[in-house]
Amino acid sequence: MSDVLRAICNDTRDSVARRRLARPESVLRQHIADANDQTRGFAQALSAVADRGHWALIAEIKKASPSAGLIRPDFDPVTLAQAYHRAGAACLSILTEETRFLGAEEYLVAARAAVPLPVLRKDFMIDPWQVLEARAMGADCILLILAALDNAQAAEMEALAHDLDMDVLAEVHDEGEMERALACLTTPLIGVNNRNLKTLVTDLTTTERLARMLPEGRVLVAESGLRTRDDLARMGAVGARRFLIGEHFMRQPDVEAATRALIAP
Numbered sequence: 242m243s244d245v246l247r248a249i250c251n252d253t254r255d256s257v258a259r260r261r262l263a264r265p266e267s268v269l270r271q272h273i274a275d276a277n278d279q280t281r282g283f284a285q286a287l288s289a290v291a292d293r294g295h296w297a298l299i300a301e302i303k304k305a306s307p308s309a310g311l312i313r314p315d316f317d318p319v320t321l322a323q324a325y326h327r328a329g330a331a332c333l334s335i336l337t338e339e340t341r342f343l344g345a346e347e348y349l350v351a352a353r354a355a356v357p358l359p360v361l362r363k364d365f366m367i368d369p370w371q372v373l374e375a376r377a378m379g380a381d382c383i384l385l386i387l388a389a390l391d392n393a394q395a396a397e398m399e400a401l402a403h404d405l406d407m408d409v410l411a412e413v414h415d416e417g418e419m420e421r422a423l424a425c426l427t428t429p430l431i432g433v434n435n436r437n438l439k440t441l442v443t444d445l446t447t448t449e450r451l452a453r454m455l456p457e458g459r460v461l462v463a464e465s466g467l468r469t470r471d472d473l474a475r476m477g478a479v480g481a482r483r484f485l486i487g488e489h490f491m492r493q494p495d496v497e498a499a500t501r502a503l504i505a506p
């Protein structure tokens with residue numbers, strides 16, 4: 242069986258080596274200092290919505306994916322960000338991985354400038370340099386995929402993100418990764434990915450199984466494969482109030498209407 246995650250991380254390692262030559266750590270740090278841009282409070286924005294009893298949506302901007310191929314040919318990150326914002330999304334998630342997801346740093350920069358929402362940089366973080374890069378491009382939160390990291394790497398990247406005032410979404414897919422995330426990370430945001438990144442198979446019972454492992458002080462983000470109000474209700478039944486949804490919205494001609502329809506009370 243081919244391991245998609247491993248292949249993507251290998252490509253990412255090469256691409257990071259190239260990008261780092263153009264913008265070494267000192268350059269990124271100077272850029273961050275010069276920009277003097279405040280982050281927007283990603284976890285806080287989700288809680289503000291969830292605590293009022295509404296579904297808190299992290300709305301994803303994604304042109305393509307390894308499982309679906311090209312999802313949205315007429316892709317415009319600014320139009321999509323504005324539609325999500327008008328529809329009441331709490332936050333955005335923007336793919337910056339270039340090879341398999343056809344993402345780009347420019348998409349994140351342009352979308353974030355167009356709306357006041359906090360933004361997750363959705364990428365495969367395997368090197369602390371990428372955390373600085375994320376902050377330099379304007380990310381308010383980074384994703385740490387436990388399946389791609391050992392505990393020491395995850396903890397180091399989380400500490401750096403927090404130093405830079407970014408939030409961290411820890412992503413897990415099985416019991417072992419959940420235990421590791423809870424043991425080595427302090428972030429409240431625990432994402433359960435219903436999609437196995439090694440096989441790309443999606444199964445909503447993943448969140449149902451892992452939700453019960455969450456202790457007090459951590460909050461669940463249900464990720465991937467969510468398309469219907471029934472899906473959200475199912476995730477809600479095990480305590481999820483926060484959802485990360487991309488492909489379903491990217492396939493809709495009217496993204497604003499589809500977003501409203503899914504998260505309406």
Ligand SMILES: O=P(O)(O)OC[C@@H](O)[C@@H](O)c1c[nH]c2ccccc12
Pocket residue numbers: 301303363364386412434464465466467485486487488489
């Ligand atoms: O498009 P979906 O099935 O609604 O899923 C969104 C998001 O969860 C998915 O893009 C994702 C979750 N974890 C990831 C890690 C890397 C790349 C992508 C992802």
